[in-house]
Amino acid sequence: MKLQHFAVIFIIIILPISLLLSSFMQSKIEEVNLQTEYNSRISDATYDGVKAFELNTNKENQELSIQHKEKEVEYAIEIFYKTLANRFSLEGMDSNSLKDFTPVILFNLYDGFFIQSKYKNMENNNYEYGLKPYEQYSCRYVKSNDYDFIINYTLDNYISIYGKVNGEIVQKSGYLIDIRKIDENSRNKIDLGDQINELYYDDVKIEKEILSNYEIKLEENTVLQNENTYESTSALEYYIESYKFTKWVTENLNDIKQKDAIDGNTLEKVDFTINKTIENENIFQINDNNMPEDRDSIFYMHKEAVIRKKIEKALITAIVNYNQFSTSNYEFALPNLKETDWEKIVNKVSMTSFVQGLSIKGRYYNSYATIVSDTNTELINKNDLIVLANDGNYHTLNCKELINKTASDNSFIITAYSKQNLARKKLKIQENDSTYYYYPHITNNTKKNYLNCYNCISNLSEVYELEQIINGKVTDENGNILYDKDSLKKMRKVYFTSLAREKYELRK
Amino acid sequence: MEDSVITIVAIFLAAMLMFIFPMMTVSDRLDDISQLSVQSETSEFVDRVRKKGSLTKDEYNEYIQTASLGGVTPLDIEIEIQILDENPNIEANNENKTKIGENLYYNIYTSQVEEKLGTDGKIVLKEGDIISVNVKNTNKTLGQILRNVFYKVSEDTYEIAASDSGIILIDGNV
Numbered sequence: 001m002k003l004q005h006f007a008v009i010f011i012i013i014i015l016p017i018s019l020l021l022s023s024f025m026q027s028k029i030e031e032v033n034l035q036t037e038y039n040s041r042i043s044d045a046t047y048d049g050v051k052a053f054e055l056n057t058n059k060e061n062q063e064l065s066i067q068h069k070e071k072e073v074e075y076a077i078e079i080f081y082k083t084l085a086n087r088f089s090l091e092g093m094d095s096n097s098l099k100d101f102t103p104v105i106l107f108n109l110y111d112g113f114f115i116q117s118k119y120k121n122m123e124n125n126n127y128e129y130g131l132k133p134y135e136q137y138s139c140r141y142v143k144s145n146d147y148d149f150i151i152n153y154t155l156d157n158y159i160s161i162y163g164k165v166n167g168e169i170v171q172k173s174g175y176l177i178d179i180r181k182i183d184e185n186s187r188n189k190i191d192l193g194d195q196i197n198e199l200y201y202d203d204v205k206i207e208k209e210i211l212s213n214y215e216i217k218l219e220e221n222t223v224l225q226n227e228n229t230y231e232s233t234s235a236l237e238y239y240i241e242s243y244k245f246t247k248w249v250t251e252n253l254n255d256i257k258q259k260d261a262i263d264g265n266t267l268e269k270v271d272f273t274i275n276k277t278i279e280n281e282n283i284f285q286i287n288d289n290n291m292p293e294d295r296d297s298i299f300y301m302h303k304e305a306v307i308r309k310k311i312e313k314a315l316i317t318a319i320v321n322y323n324q325f326s327t328s329n330y331e332f333a334l335p336n337l338k339e340t341d342w343e344k345i346v347n348k349v350s351m352t353s354f355v356q357g358l359s360i361k362g363r364y365y366n367s368y369a370t371i372v373s374d375t376n377t378e379l380i381n382k383n384d385l386i387v388l389a390n391d392g393n394y395h396t397l398n399c400k401e402l403i404n405k406t407a408s409d410n411s412f413i414i415t416a417y418s419k420q421n422l423a424r425k426k427l428k429i430q431e432n433d434s435t436y437y438y439y440p441h442i443t444n445n446t447k448k449n450y451l452n453c454y455n456c457i458s459n460l461s462e463v464y465e466l467e468q469i470i471n472g473k474v475t476d477e478n479g480n481i482l483y484d485k486d487s488l489k490k491m492r493k494v495y496f497t498s499l500a501r502e503k504y505e506l507r508k
Numbered sequence: 509m510e511d512s513v514i515t516i517v518a519i520f521l522a523a524m525l526m527f528i529f530p531m532m533t534v535s536d537r538l539d540d541i542s543q544l545s546v547q548s549e550t551s552e553f554v555d556r557v558r559k560k561g562s563l564t565k566d567e568y569n570e571y572i573q574t575a576s577l578g579g580v581t582p583l584d585i586e587i588e589i590q591i592l593d594e595n596p597n598i599e600a601n602n603e604n605k606t607k608i609g610e611n612l613y614y615n616i617y618t619s620q621v622e623e624k625l626g627t628d629g630k631i632v633l634k635e636g637d638i639i640s641v642n643v644k645n646t647n648k649t650l651g652q653i654l655r656n657v658f659y660k661v662s663e664d665t666y667e668i669a670a671s672d673s674g675i676i677l678i679d680g681n682v
Contacts, residue, residue, distance in 0.1 A: 004514055004515065004518050005514065007518065008514060008517060008518055008521065011521055011525070044674065048674055048675040051675050051677060052636065052675060055635050055636055079638075079675060082590075082638060083638070083673055083674060083675065086638070086640040086671065086673030087671060087672070087673060089640070089642060089671055090642065090669050090671050426679065435679075435681060437679070
């Protein structure tokens with residue numbers, strides 16, 4: 001056989017194989033690309049949903065009722081589908097066809113969560129998409145005949161208790177704090193029912209504050225620009241009320257343990273998914289291992305376990321039910337949520353959307369996206385506090401420059417507010433069709449808006465650890481003390497006062 | 509005789525292997541690059557509008573120029589802006605207190621956007637409006653033409669396509 005024959009035979013054999021292989025590889029690459037593309041589309045749509053929720057709720061000044069929240073969540077989900085449909089428009093899918101691929105959407109708020117799924121409308125026997133009733137992060141505890149009560153948890157240290165405690169029917173709610181940190185003198189006075197004007201919390205003096213805010217408003221057809229000064233006792237009230245509540249809880253629920261939790265429907269002991277090691281620990285006994293405001297306290301761990309169990313159960317039920325109603329051949333199942341995403345869900349207001357059953361190159365897509373809401377009126381986190389300082393800048397609490405200047409000049413730091421309280425406000429006047437925008441705080445001397453500090457807010461490099469400031473001891477890498485409790489006194493005062501004020505004034 | 513047939517087959521195969529296949533691969537890659545560029549330009553354009561809350565004539569023209577690689581790939585660009593009727597929070601009527609407004613949107617499309625940009629030079633948007641952009645190639649690309657010579661799977665319409673959309677994050681009217 002000649003050389004050409006070999007060449008031709010070789011090519012005839014190799015060509016189809018290489019073509020097949022390359023098309024197989026190509027389809028695999030496309031599959032991965034498509035999966036990534038879908039992931040980003042879903043997280044973009046979820047982000048838009050969260051943003052819509054923030055835009056709508058942040059403009060409200062009064063407390064939102066559950067019905068109101070339900071409408072806002074419905075609107076957020078509507079926006080989610082709108083964006084998703086825009087992103088999938090090239091695939092020829094609209095909001096309605098995409099709904100078939102979203103078996104469940106979770107929207108968790110401060111003290112409970114909404115789930116959107118398909119359900120059977122008993123009035124007309126049709127299957128419809130809609131929100132299920134609001135579910136709270138609740139857990140029932142039963143111990144002997146004297147204790148049978150329910151606790152509603154929230155994303156922070158606020159709880160509500162109702163039911164039979166110590167043989168009596170009670171209904172109480174409040175913040176759990178480490179009451180050992182309040183000075184003994186003030187504690188005695190509060191116990192005796194005396195009026196107090198100041199107290200010490202963790203060696204920091206908490207007292208009445210003088211605050212000011214700037215606003216533009218319309219009065220009798222004239223636009224007024226005002227700077228108001230007012231007194232606030234919210235921080236003091238927070239500590240007094242929390243002390244009373246926490247004291248009651250520690251006295252009455254001292255030996256309640258995680259193992260006393262039972263399922264409200266089956267009356268069986270709850271099998272928690274996480275934090276099983278604290279089964280026999282007293283949840284409400286306050287000691288060095290259990291300071292309710294700390295993330296690693298027993299109370300916090302138990303609360304996270306309750307919230308997670310509650311959400312997990314609701315999601316699994318919703319997805320299992322969805323399989324009965326679904327017209328698709330795909331079997332819907334809850335994907336494994338990453339631990340980092342669970343952490344977001346149990347600690348922050350967030351939206352999680354599950355998208356499943358879309359065909360990607362012969363396989364089915366099954367994933368989810370969790371997006372956290374940072375500025376909302378539901379929850380104040382200690383990291384959300386922004387400090388106003390005399391240099392006309394916004395700072396974070398752990399800003400190196402802020403701490404340095406405050407240590408030498410106590411009046412440098414003014415006070416702190418939550419991000420939400422500092423957001424730009426809008427005043428629209430219908431009559432002359434003009435819109436005013438203003439920030440609720442202006443600097444005293446220049447009467448200008450505050451700017452972001454370059455070292456901490458714009459560029460996160462020049463900061464210390466926040467925990468070190470709260471604990472009153474800032475050290476460098478070698479462990480040398482840079483600032484002690486004394487030089488951080490004003491910083492800690494602003495922190496404890498502002499956080500308490502913001503929490504107390506939160507709409508509940 | 510046999511030799512010449514085999515030589516013709518060999519020449520044909522050689523031509524395929526040396527010219528046609530590389531050309532197909534290269535044109536396919538070219539399409540991929542165009543696709544990537546169009547997608548990233550579109551995302552960047554939409555993101556800019558979302559974060560600025562406004563769209564100017566210059567930005568729009570620049571986007572069309574860069575997305576179509578300076579006119580190399582003629583593109584069909586569809587812009588849809590959904591404008592939220594003020595105010596989303598106004599209660600619809602007194603009888604139904606729990607209902608928060610209708611969240612009504614009215615849409616403006618590419619021709620209206622271009623017309624408005626032509627007359628005003630700028631479109632100002634507000635928080636809650638939605639912008640979406642869909643882009644497709646109009647003419648067949650080299651990759652498509654070559655592929656159609658050898659095999660025609662279905663009537664393929666476009667090779668380069670991108671879309672992006674999102675809610676406006678800030679009032680552009682400052």
